[in-house]
Amino acid sequence: MDNTFKALVINESTTGFTKEIKEKNLSELTKNDLLIKVSYSSINFKDALSASGNKGVTRKFPHIPGIDAVGTVAESNSKKFPIGSKVLVTGFDLGMNTWGGFGEYISIPEKWAVHLPAGLTEKEAMSYGTAGLTAGLSVCQILQSSTVNSENGKIVVSGATGGVGSIAVSILAKIGFDVLAVSGKKENEYLINSLGAKEVINRNDFIEMYDSKPLAKPTFVAGIDTVGGAILSGMLKSTQYGGIVTCCGMTGSTEVNTSIFPFILRGVHLAGIDSVEASLSVRNLIWGKLSNEWKLSNLEDIITEIGLEELPDKLDEILTGKAKGRYVLKH
Known part of the structure; x- marks a missing residue:
């Protein structure tokens, strides 16, 4: 050697x-x-x-x-x-x-x-990497909520062209959810045709839609936020009763500005996602799904x-x- x-x-x-x-x-x-x-x-x-x-x-x-x-x-x-x-x-x-x-x-x-995992090549494993593990943890957290299913409403995903966001959109589309993708890039064709999003909204338009409201129309059954800041705040304000929003990133901001209304009036849950220190049992669970029923084509x-x-x-x-x-x- x-x-x-x-x-x-x-x-x-x-x-x-x-x-x-x-x-x-x-x-x-x-x-x-x-x-x-x-x-x-x-x-x-x-x-x-x-x-x-x-x-x-x-x-x-x-x-x-x-x-x-x-x-x-x-x-x-x-x-x-x-x-x-x-x-x-x-x-x-x-x-x-x-x-x-x-x-x-x-x-x-x-x-x-x-x-x-037996179901993954080395290249496929790194196509997921930390981003895939984080996306998988986010999806798993959402699916554990008793109120979330594909018939109840759509899921919003921010940073949708990034590593975590693109894999999250693809997994959710694969398992039957309608996904609204939030992105600052003009990549609608990629988001819809390649990743499987049903709708795309510009990041600034999403922020503007929810910026001035303490609570908004309950539009989403769940959300996956990868950027933080005003987008995370908008997701919380627009999530349906008993819904859940996961948070795993801070590329937009480390701050979130929201009232307590989504939590005390709609019972919305905010779940932090950390893949760095996740236990081996949890890692093996997610990698098992990424290599089998969630494996992306x-x-x-x-x-x-x-x-x-x-x-x-x-x-x-x-x-x-x-x-x-x-x-x-x-x-």
């Missing part, structure tokens, strides 16, 4: 942060239970923050981002994952302060890994496969809100 590997390395200097493709040595990785040769990774908003030098995500530099990875166990101190095992890793500290999937090797504790429409050389530009696209769908990194 070659002791060197390629990676996108983020360095800090007196003038800021740089992104460079460098050759690293395996000895530089923290010794752990599993050494994994990475086949694919994917790009998430948190990766873009880490690559920009955001100290709220990554404290120490030089650093290799990449909160998602799939690959083959090259060295193992684990009975659960012998050498040659195909494993999937998302979240925990990977890519945050532990060198991540933007390198050809990662070294992790065994408790971070799950076996690659349109994954190729959602993803763009890239190489390491393209990664810096794509990270900038993610950070500035110009990305569409998912970027999957092939090593």
